[in-house]
Amino acid sequence: MPDVIADPETDPRATYAVDPARVRALTAGVVASGEPMTTHTPMTGAPLAVLPTSTAADVGVAVDRARAAQRRWASVPVERRARILLHLHDLVLERQGELLDLVQLESGKARSHAFEEVADVAIVCRYYARRGPGHLAPERHLGVFPLLTRSTEHHRPKGVVGIVSPWNYPLSLAVTDALPALLAGNAVVLRPDPQGSLTALAAVRLLVEAGVPDDLVQVVLGPGDPTGAAVVERTDYVCFTGSTATGRTVAAAAGRRLVGASLELGGKNTVYVADDADLRRAVPGVLRACFASAGQLCVSAERLVVHEAVADAFLERFLDAVRAVRLSTGLHWDADMGSLVGPAQLERVLGHVEDAVAKGATVLAGGRARPDVGPFVVEPTVLAGVTSAMACRDEETFGPVVAVYRVPSDDAAVALANDTEYGLNASVWTRDTARGRSLAARISAGTVNVNEGYAAAWGSIGSPMGGMKASGLGRRHGREGVLKYTEAQNVSVQGLVNIADVPGLQGASYARALTGALRAMRAARLP
Ligand code: NAD
Secondary structure, three states: OHHHOOOOOOOOOOOOOOOHHHHHHHHOOOOOOOOOEEEEOOOOOOEEEEEOOOOHHHHHHHHHHHHHHHHHHOOOOHHHHHHHHHHHHHHHHHOHHHHHHHHHHHHOOOHHHHHHHHHHHHHHHHHHHHHHHHHHOOEEEEOOOOOOEEEEEEEEEOOEEEEEEOOOOOOHHHHOOHHHHHHOOOEEEEEEOHHHHHHHHHHHHHHHHHOOOHHHEEEOOOOHHHHHHHHHHHOOEEEEEOOHHHHHHHHHHHHHHOOEEEEEOOOOEEEEEOOOOOHHHHHHHHHHHHHHHHHOOOOOEEEEEEEHHHHHHHHHHHHHHHHOOOEOOOOOOOOOEOOOOOHHHHHHHHHHHHHHHHOOOEEEEOOOEOOOOOOOOEOOEEEEOOOOOOHHHHOOOOOOEEEEEEEOOHHHHHHHHHOOOEEOEEEEEOOOHHHHHHHHHHOOOOEEEEOOOOHHHHHOOOOOEOOEEOOEEOOEOHHHHHHOOEEEEEEEEEOOOEOOEOOOOOHHHHHHHHHHHHHHHHHOOOO
């Protein structure tokens, strides 16, 4: 299979989907002296591209270039940077066809799921262009002595932000975390996953076309170790998205250097169908919650918790819908689900299903690989009877596999949702939105969607999102999503007299005067 063709550039049997000349054009600016690597498209398993790779020393060169560009960029007014984001918004929507092709070819997902990424980039561009300058604006605070002391909070860029992004959302996760970093005046060194490299490079091309200076965003290519690790070792702030295991390694490396890091990690997410759920909405909504991007989505649901009062009615309709999912690996819109990303993911997903079945679980729908559709395609799968002896009860499958649990009450649903080391996303389906909100308050997850799987919270960019517990540190989106890329600086100007040097007041008399002033400020309800 894939590796039989050694060199897709010259081997006449190679059926690579991206023209090598285009790959060379996209990778032309990458600092890369390492051994080339060949990627394959999950659609067919055929070679996709030969990519140059960046050694640790190359990453150092890229960081130096980015650092030089950042000094100039920091003096560009924030309003101009914001206009570039709006320009990117328009370009991404205009050129979505070519981006959708690349996302599909690299990740294997269905086109409608790839479109979520295009929409996400546009939403993030618009939000940070409109709201970002306000979040970054200097803010006046009451000085230690009102009128005498004037204090202002500024947000200075960190410098060079390192972004290490995974393959599952190759457009979204490469670009959307970079946008607020750039708006705040930083340069970016981006190491996309090898399996998302072409998409990331094409998106960065659009950023440059939108007006970002050439050297400001450096893309480096190669495996997590050494290339990703070198980005973590050399940048001034790290934004990492990936598994919890790798997140811990990245956090430790950032900690050794005392640089900040935000970590967007794994999940074991619950969708809860309450006894008053509107099943007409819940069935298609839960289907998307479980199987978008073939379940290779950090916020997708792998625990389907159903109130026993509606379990039979819900499952009857839900299983029909699961069995009707159209699988395809084509670059078209007529599919509901695509492929897994590659052989390792296929093995992991089938391994979880086989382990569960061997230990007594029942397959209610799906459960099989579908090599007739594509080499890494697995049917959307619903299991019942999953117990804690089975890997898929607590480990993230990161595939189209969901386990059904019937519960007698909301309390039991909340207990199950919280019975995990993770805390990324949850979804509650109920006609009573007050009940949904109060259940949300009891679930330890960074996002809770009521009557939606994940897109309501993900797309509501004004509110931050991220993981509790082992699902991460820090947040993307909203005010937090841009201020994390800055150092807060307090500049305080003292007028007229020095603080501890008031004429005529020394020692006890100074302390008495200050005590009186402090009491007066409290009485005046000053903060
Ligand atoms: P992974 O942790 O194996 O790899 C993530 C990325 O880190 C890869 O590109 C990898 O090359 C790189 N990497 C590996 N070792 C590294 C190192 N030492 N230093 C720096 N980078 C290194 O995860 P994966 O399997 O590729 O991605 C799926 C995981 O990502 C899932 O657990 C999923 O839940 C998570 N994820 C989380 C979010 C979120 O927003 N919370 C979003 C998408 C994916």
